[in-house]
Every structure is written in C-alpha cells, then in structure tokens.
Amino acid sequence: MDVEHVTNPIAWWQERCKSFPCLSHMAIDYLTIPATSVDVERLFSRGRLILSHVRNRLSAQSMRALLCVGLWSELGLVDSKDIFHASKLLDVIGEEEALDEGWDSIQVE
Known part of the structure; x- marks a missing residue:
C-alpha cells in the first residue's frame, strides 16, 4: 500500500469528514490544540x-x-x-510490543 504524503492534515481530515465523521472530528480536535x-x-x-x-x-x-x-x-x-471499561483494564507491565508498520492505515474501498 502506498503512503499518501499530506502537507495539511487538517484539510485532509476535513475532506473526509463525511466518510469518517467521528474520527475526523477527533483528529481535527487533536491537530488544532494550540500551543497557547x-x-x-x-x-x-x-x-x-x-x-x-x-x-x-x-x-x-x-x-x-x-x-x-x-x-x-x-x-x-x-x-x-x-x-x-477501559479505565478498569489492568496496566501493562514490561515492554510494549512493537506494532507492525501500517497497523493504523485506513483502507477505503
């Protein structure tokens, strides 16, 4: 799978807000946290x-x-x-396993 190079991630998520309404809202919230x-x-x-x-x-x-x-x-x-429920999960002890490259990629068909 080819990696898409994005120069403006906020615009990228805004363009996909209809496909991923909750995820795009969350991403835009995170990406727009101001330094001050x-x-x-x-x-x-x-x-x-x-x-x-x-x-x-x-x-x-x-x-x-x-x-x-x-x-x-x-x-x-x-x-x-x-x-x-997530707050009740046990803490991870020791090293975390490395995730495979591309584990977070989203494929739209």
Whole structure:
C-alpha cells in the first residue's frame, strides 16, 4: 500500500469528514490544540481537575489525551461506558510490543 504524503492534515481530515465523521472530528480536535490559548484560565482550571495533587506525575501526553477524551465524551463522540471499561483494564507491565508498520492505515474501498 502506498503512503499518501499530506502537507495539511487538517484539510485532509476535513475532506473526509463525511466518510469518517467521528474520527475526523477527533483528529481535527487533536491537530488544532494550540500551543497557547486565549482561554488559558479555563484550561488550567480544567487541567487542575485532572492533574490533582494525587495524580501530579502524569506526562504531558497523558494530560493531553485525558483532555481530548473528556471533550469527546461531552460531545458524544465516545461512549462513557467504553471509557469506564477501559479505565478498569489492568496496566501493562514490561515492554510494549512493537506494532507492525501500517497497523493504523485506513483502507477505503
């Protein structure tokens, strides 16, 4: 399978929003997270709810993922039951297995 080289991933997802409505919405949310924002106070207050003194060792990537999943849940893009079940899964101990190249490719027929 040939890899499509994309110069503007946001435009790419916008063009495919009818084929992948939820996935494109999630991708655009993730890709448009600003490095800084006018609404910093709200982000920090929301972040403090997630990154409490008890959970202060979360990585930036985990924090970003939690903020995205929270928003996607509010918008109905992911089912809250699925998030609950995923939160009950056991932690992976040891090295993670490497994924095969192209594991995340989407084929449209």
